[in-house]
Amino acid sequence: MNILEIRDFSFSYPDQEKRALTEISLDIKEGTLNVICGRSGCGKSTLLRQMKSVLAPHGEKKGMILYKGKPLAELEYRTQSKEIGFVMQNPDNQIVTDKVWHELAFGLESLGYDNATIRLRVAEMASYFGIHRWFYREVKELSGGQKQLLNLAAIMAMHPSLLILDEPTSQLDPIAASDFLETVKKINRDIGTTVIITEHRLQDIIPFADKVFVMDQGKLITEGTPGEIGLELKRREHGMFLSMPVPMQIFASVDSDLACPLTVSDGRMWMQ
Ligand SMILES: Nc1ncnc2c1ncn2[C@@H]1O[C@H](COP(=O)(O)OP(=O)(O)OP(=O)(O)O)[C@@H](O)[C@H]1O
Numbered sequence: 001m002n003i004l005e006i007r008d009f010s011f012s013y014p015d016q017e018k019r020a021l022t023e024i025s026l027d028i029k030e031g032t033l034n035v036i037c038g039r040s041g042c043g044k045s046t047l048l049r050q051m052k053s054v055l056a057p058h059g060e061k062k063g064m065i066l067y068k069g070k071p072l073a074e075l076e077y078r079t080q081s082k083e084i085g086f087v088m089q090n091p092d093n094q095i096v097t098d099k100v101w102h103e104l105a106f107g108l109e110s111l112g113y114d115n116a117t118i119r120l121r122v123a124e125m126a127s128y129f130g131i132h133r134w135f136y137r138e139v140k141e142l143s144g145g146q147k148q149l150l151n152l153a154a155i156m157a158m159h160p161s162l163l164i165l166d167e168p169t170s171q172l173d174p175i176a177a178s179d180f181l182e183t184v185k186k187i188n189r190d191i192g193t194t195v196i197i198t199e200h201r202l203q204d205i206i207p208f209a210d211k212v213f214v215m216d217q218g219k220l221i222t223e224g225t226p227g228e229i230g231l232e233l234k235r236r237e238h239g240m241f242l243s244m245p246v247p248m249q250i251f252a253s254v255d256s257d258l259a260c261p262l263t264v265s266d267g268r269m270w271m272q
């Protein structure tokens with residue numbers, strides 16, 4: 001089943017002649033890990049923000065966005081808050097309380113959950129994300145990586161069905177970034193949460209994606225498994241090909257009859 005369906009969706013920012021998004025149509029299957037990529041300014045953030053009404057920028061829209069078969073615009077903000085989690089680049093813009101434990105509870109408190117449920121969910125998340133070691137700390141004492149992990153855990157405490165992440169590691173050092181992306185993959189694998197992510201560290205996430213969407217100047221130019229995307233970008237001689245993970249470039253470049261350093265299984269790529 002599709003959790004999200006976007007149909008012929010176009011969007012222009014106010015007073016801008018050029019559209020930021022042009023006739024985008026895509027389906028996101030429940031439980032899958034999806035990567036949206038493309039050069040800076042191609043419209044990735046603009047598209048992701050349309051997937052949660054409270055974050056959608058003002059402007060002229062055409063087309064439809066359906067969440068679980070219903071127009072997203074008709075879904076109450078409360079339901080969207082609970083079911084659609086959104087992680088932005090900078091955790092400082094999302095964290096609202098000063099204590100770690102309180103941040104984990106805050107979203108649930110706002111949604112009116114009872115104390116027993118809040119306690120259970122907070123304990124669950126602290127344990128799952130390894131936060132119990134710094135559970136009673138002040139947020140300001142945390143590293144960037146810990147803050148982004150806390151941000152993610154606070155969102156996951158609401159048990160969202162869809163987790164959207166817009167360049168979540170751009171403020172993190174390479175090790176923290178890699179750890180964070182491991183956690184995102186684990187959430188998708190263990191809990192089955194549908195993930196849509198834009199990420200500049202494509203080598204850490206694309207090989208694990210069920211589906212990759214490539215955007216260029218506000219349009220969706222191709223979509224498919226990582227293996228298919230590599231071959232398609234290579235065929236088109238598109239500039240994004242060189243931004244793809246190196247193994248994917250090798251895979252797309254070698255003659256398929258030759259001994260290949262990669263295998264593709266279930267649409268995912270693995271080093272032999
Ligand atoms: N608030 C805004 N008002 C007008 N134009 C905007 C606004 N925000 C973004 N744009 C324009 O819309 C286009 C898409 O921007 P967007 O931020 O979605 O790109 P992006 O793919 O997320 O880029 P990046 O990889 O740098 O994050 C760009 O041309 C950008 O200049």
Ligand SMILES: [Mg+2]
Nearest residue numbers: 044045046167
């Ligand atoms: Mg962006």
